[in-house]
Amino acid sequence: MSAEQERPTLWQRTRRRAYGEITAAAMGLFLEQGFQETTVDEIAAAAGISRRSFFRYFGSKEDVVIDHLVADGELLRVELERQPHDVDVWAALSGALFSLEEATADRERLLAVARMVYGTPSLRARSIEKHLRWSDVLAAEVERRLGGGDSSSLRARAIVGCFVTCLDVAGEAWVRDDAAHPLQVYLDVSLSAVRG
Structure with missing residues (x-):
């Protein structure tokens, strides 16, 4: 082309x-x-x-707030591909997320938007729906990092689904605590619970 x-x-x-x-x-x-x-x-x-x-x-007006999450999935995929290949897939996903956040986010605005999303049921539901679409975007790279195999596709989608759920739970706690600690602290606790 x-x-x-x-x-x-x-x-x-x-x-x-x-x-x-x-x-x-x-x-x-x-x-x-x-x-x-x-x-x-x-x-x-x-x-x-x-x-x-x-x-x-x-x-709808919900789409104004939520549409960027689908685009963020593509940006996250690019960041995931840039992560070192010698780290495990969970660390690679976290590293990708926080590389993206540091490069693009105004933390005060991010907190304000998160408060709005977690405080509005229609936005919360739509944000979960859009985050689940990240599975389609991220699964291939996660599967590649897992090294293939018979169940690697299923494992990859399960890992991305768990990661997205942990991110949602961590985000809710981060907002509830008024960002007392960095979001990464909450995500690390959530991921430890799933992986432990």
Whole structure:
């Protein structure tokens, strides 16, 4: 494929820019006045678009908050592939997650978003659903690290599922404790419980 074929079209670039602007406007409103209190009409007005245009980009306001989790799964896969090959798969997954967090996250904003997700039942349910999609993204690399074999695919998916569940439990405790310790501390405790 040539460089010209790989380059996003003007339409794709415009759509990505609009998606980013709508997301930024919505997240600003959610964090300022609360998720439940923010309407789609307010998001559309803040982004300078119509309500109808909002629904061209997002199926619901939950999608604004949650859609990045699917994209984070791809970024996590890239980070997982970069982890040293001589560490066990659990350490590689943790290392990938926290490499990604250090490179991209504003910790105060991350905590504010986590509070919103764990405090809103519809967001919590959707976040679990989206995290489960990480299995599809991460399983092949985990399976490769396991060295193959008859049950390696099943084992890989089970490991990713446990990791995602431990991350969810750790995130909930981190929010409940108002980030008294780094998220990694909570995740390490959760993973130890599963692995012990």
